[in-house]
Amino acid sequence: MSVSVVAPHSKRPAEEDKVFAANRKAQEAAKKVGADQVINSTIGALLEDDGSLSIMQTAMETFKNLPDAEIAAYAPIAGLPEFLEAAKTAVFRDYRPKGHIRGVATPGGTGGIRHAVWNYMEPGETLLTSDWFWAPYRTIAEEHGRKMTTFTLFDEKKAFNLASFKEKVQELADHQERVLVVLNTPAHNPTGYSLTDEEWQEVLTFLSNVVDHQSKKVILYVDIAYIDFAGDMKTSRGFMKQFENLPQNLLVLIGYSMSKAFTFYGLRSGALLCVSSSEEVADEFESTAAFSNRAVWSNGTRGAQRVLAKVYSDPALLEKVEAERAGFSKLMFDRARAFVDEAADVGLNIFPYRAGFFITIPCENPAKVSEELTKDHLFLLPMAKGLRFAACAVSVEKCRQSARLIKKAIDKVNG
Numbered sequence: 001m002s003v004s005v006v007a008p009h010s011k012r013p014a015e016e017d018k019v020f021a022a023n024r025k026a027q028e029a030a031k032k033v034g035a036d037q038v039i040n041s042t043i044g045a046l047l048e049d050d051g052s053l054s055i056m057q058t059a060m061e062t063f064k065n066l067p068d069a070e071i072a073a074y075a076p077i078a079g080l081p082e083f084l085e086a087a088k089t090a091v092f093r094d095y096r097p098k099g100h101i102r103g104v105a106t107p108g109g110t111g112g113i114r115h116a117v118w119n120y121m122e123p124g125e126t127l128l129t130s131d132w133f134w135a136p137y138r139t140i141a142e143e144h145g146r147k148m149t150t151f152t153l154f155d156e157k158k159a160f161n162l163a164s165f166k167e168k169v170q171e172l173a174d175h176q177e178r179v180l181v182v183l184n185t186p187a188h189n190p191t192g193y194s195l196t197d198e199e200w201q202e203v204l205t206f207l208s209n210v211v212d213h214q215s216k217k218v219i220l221y222v223d224i225a226y227i228d229f230a231g232d233m234k235t236s237r238g239f240m241k242q243f244e245n246l247p248q249n250l251l252v253l254i255g256y257s258m259s260k261a262f263t264f265y266g267l268r269s270g271a272l273l274c275v276s277s278s279e280e281v282a283d284e285f286e287s288t289a290a291f292s293n294r295a296v297w298s299n300g301t302r303g304a305q306r307v308l309a310k311v312y313s314d315p316a317l318l319e320k321v322e323a324e325r326a327g328f329s330k331l332m333f334d335r336a337r338a339f340v341d342e343a344a345d346v347g348l349n350i351f352p353y354r355a356g357f358f359i360t361i362p363c364e365n366p367a368k369v370s371e372e373l374t375k376d377h378l379f380l381l382p383m384a385k386g387l388r389f390a391a392c393a394v395s396v397e398k399c400r401q402s403a404r405l406i407k408k409a410i411d412k413v414n415g
């Protein structure tokens, strides 16, 4: 008989994280056959063509040049005030909505999701996100005694499935006083989809109706982890102007992360912002989230916060950061383009890719297809209804090659 000491709510199967497991297999293969023979498209980080991590030198130098005490000292619980101002600028740029905007520092985007799940849901309640989703959403919900359900992201025309979205929001609103909806856009993980301005308008009109006519509270969590790889300022942020003048029971939360935007993955820094037409709701958000900070991680990484504050108070530094990031974006875009073009050439069915690190291939038997691909030394992430290809991690040539190999494997497995 096995021994277990943990409390019942924390009893969970011991499973390796799927991404890290796939990456481990790719690395083992690289040791056997050589890295140039292996396509490791598992990890959600921007890599150089040789597989090493792309590092934003401007951000790294700024960090390393900080006085020791700026790195070693605690940050204030809610975050350095200059950081929080910089985060608001970084998030909205020229598209800052009117309204009450508040923020707290979090350890990356993950921390923001945690605060939303804990503070805007009751035990046992269910949050809503799309059927293609970043797996930790579910993990975070489960960790906190909440559940997760999904709407169908795409309709038969591969357009945003508004009908499914509305149906699922309504289903939850019928049973819960509050509905937390998580939308990861622009540059969705794993499909690379971004909602259009028109789709945003429909989403917000519908949610406004739910809160106005059914006395419900809707918390719309916009996960913008990939926003700085989602095209120009208008394309990536234009929709945020629509967050103005929403009903006071429709609270917008925005999860910002420095992980991808500054290649600060391990420095664990980001911010959770709110936009509300009600000062009271915004103040409540701020004090609630700050309380949670104190209770869960106390405070964030001061050095990373200082870097963001410096970047947004020094136009020359910001220009340098943006020039470097433009190089990363081009690298990313060229790779994704190579995959998308090759997919079209060989007739590989993929979801509409607009921007970001990943491309998704819907298919039957994803686990088997993924297994088949390992014979060609191609490693990616099998998901429930398809495959996630991390174009961020693979050279242009390997992207092209991958589209062909994936098509071949799907045909072989699924006939």
Ligand code: PLP
Pocket: 044, 107, 108, 109, 110, 111, 134, 184, 189, 223, 225, 256, 257, 258, 259, 265, 269, 270
């Ligand atoms: N949201 C999505 C969709 C992500 O893919 C990630 C990272 O992979 C995050 C949020 C948060 O990452 P971090 O906590 O490193 O900011």
